[in-house]
Amino acid sequence: MVRIEKLCIDLDNTFRCGQTFRWKRQEDGSWLGNVDGHAVRAVREGDDLCLYGAQEADAAYWRKYFDADSDYEKLLSCVMDEHLRTAMDACPGIRVLDQPFYESLCSFIISANNNIPRITAIVERFCAIAPMDENGLHAFPTPQMVLDAGEDWVKSIGSGYRAKYLWEAAQHMADGFDAQALRNMSYPEACECIRQFKGVGEKVADCVLLFSCGHRAAFPVDTWSEKMLMQWYGMMGKRPQLKVQAMEHFGAYGGIAQQYLFYHAMQSKLKKENNEK
DNA sequence: GTCCAGGATACTC
DNA sequence: GAGTATCATGGA
Numbered sequence: 001m002v003r004i005e006k007l008c009i010d011l012d013n014t015f016r017c018g019q020t021f022r023w024k025r026q027e028d029g030s031w032l033g034n035v036d037g038h039a040v041r042a043v044r045e046g047d048d049l050c051l052y053g054a055q056e057a058d059a060a061y062w063r064k065y066f067d068a069d070s071d072y073e074k075l076l077s078c079v080m081d082e083h084l085r086t087a088m089d090a091c092p093g094i095r096v097l098d099q100p101f102y103e104s105l106c107s108f109i110i111s112a113n114n115n116i117p118r119i120t121a122i123v124e125r126f127c128a129i130a131p132m133d134e135n136g137l138h139a140f141p142t143p144q145m146v147l148d149a150g151e152d153w154v155k156s157i158g159s160g161y162r163a164k165y166l167w168e169a170a171q172h173m174a175d176g177f178d179a180q181a182l183r184n185m186s187y188p189e190a191c192e193c194i195r196q197f198k199g200v201g202e203k204v205a206d207c208v209l210l211f212s213c214g215h216r217a218a219f220p221v222d223t224w225s226e227k228m229l230m231q232w233y234g235m236m237g238k239r240p241q242l243k244v245q246a247m248e249h250f251g252a253y254g255g256i257a258q259q260y261l262f263y264h265a266m267q268s269k270l271k272k273e274n275n276e277k
Numbered sequence: 278g279t280c281c282a283g284g285a286t287a288c289t290c
Numbered sequence: 291g292a293g294t295a296t297c298a299t300g301g302a
Contacts, residue, residue, distance in 0.1 A: 018283055108283075115282035118300065160298030165285085201285045222283035238292095239284090262283075 002054040004068045006047045010093025017094055017263040019211050021107050021120045022127070024137065032135050035065060036100050039133035053135075066095050075253040083232040084257055087264035094263065096256050097211060101179035102169075103140040104212035109165045109199045111207070125157035126166070143173035165199025172197060182213045190215055202240065210255040219246045219254045220262075228265040 011031050015023040023033045023042070030043045040062075041052040051062055063069060076084065106126065111119050127138040129149045146154065147170050154170075155163040173179075182190045190213060194205045203222055209215035221229070221243045229235040235245045250257045 109285095111282090112284040113282060113297085114284085114299080115301080118282075122299095158299065161285095161296090162298080199285065203284060207283070220283065223281085224283065266283090 002051040002056060002059045002062050003045075004049040004051070004063060004066060007049045007066060007068050007095070008047050008093055009044060009049050009066065009095050010091075011042055011044055011049075013091050013094045013263065014097070017091070017259060018116055018266070019097055019207075019259060020099060021116070021123045022103075022137075022140070032137055034133050034135075034137040034139050037131075037133075037139040039135050039137060041135070064098050067098055068095075070256075072253075072256055076257055079250050079254075079257060084261060087260040091260060091263050091267065094260055096216065096259050098214060099212045100140065101182075101208070101212045102143060102173055104208050105169060105173075105194075105197065105200070106140075106166055108204045108207040108211075109169060109197070110159055110162055112162060112199065112201075112204060122157055122159050126154075126159075128157075129153070143170040146170040147174055162199060165197070168198050179213070182209065182215075187215050187217055191218075202243065206243075206255075210259075216253050216255045217247060217251065219243055219250060219258045221246065222262075224262050224265045224269075225258060228261050232261075232265075 011029075012025070015025070015031055023031045025031050026041075030041050033040050033042060038054065038058065040054045043050045043052065049066065054062055072088075107119065107123055110122050110126070114122075127140055129145050130139040130141040132138050141149075146166070151163070151167045154167050157163075159166060177196075182193060185193060187209070190209055191202075191205050194200055194208060195202075200208070203220050206218040206220035210218040210220065219225075221239045225246075226239055226242060229242050229246055233249070235242050237245070246258070247254055
């Protein structure tokens with residue numbers, strides 16, 4: 001078991017906020033996950049995060065996965081305002097995860113013009129060809145597993161027009177794409193590089209760079225972020241212009257702010273809809 | 278039937 | 291370079 005002390009993570013908010021689609025909540029409030037083939041059960045005990053099934057030797061890996069050495073209040077103090085404060089108070093304890101690259105890439109290719117429940121369902125079917133762990137969760141497939149399963153199989157999981165993007169991504173990865181190199185590039189360089197993948201536009205690129213490459217200035221602008229930036233921050237323009245303004249405004253850790261604001265915007269909308277019924 | 282969902286791409290002007 | 295049609299799918 002690996003214990004990460006005083007992380008104060010909110011597992012529900014972290015795993016439901018749209019950055020990952022594979023963790024599964026159990027009735028007792030714990031969450032089962034399979035990361036890089038490692039099966040774990042995440043449990044909040046007091047202020048600590050306990051990862052049952054994780055090896056002590058992998059403690060550093062898990063600290064990095066949960067971004068345990070970053071103090072978000074401190075990192076965002078210079079851009080704190082009433083909206084970010086409200087979002088962080090309403091949806092506390094979100095950790096911006098540092099996930100395996102290929103899983104993040106495929107997940108956000110699938111996310112294009114899609115909704116979270118359906119993304120989750122498609123990702124689950126995508127994982128069915130990978131080995132199952134002792135908790136009954138599949139690993140995320142390797143590119144080679146996808147290539148072995150065939151393009152017709154990729155089409156069969158209901159990913160629609162994104163199937164060809166997933167297929168080509170597996171080929172590009174198998175050809176030796178160096179995902180690790182993205183971490184050492186500047187943000188603009190990494191952004192340009194990752195857009196080699198078909199189906200990866202500006203927004204998907206930002207999600208992958210933020211959630212699996214350590215680029216925490218990346219500020220994904222989707223439908224929710226777009227509404228949020230206009231309604232809460234008075235920004236104007238199309239998405240590319242909004243993104244430029246947002247990155248300028250929120251700075252080096254803008255992606256973390258974005259994740260709180262995005263999730264809160266979505267939650268607010270949900271509440272509003274429920275009240276109207 | 279229409280609209281929407283963590284958009285991207287190819288095409289037109 | 292800025293608009294626009296098209297791309298699958300399923301739930302509201």
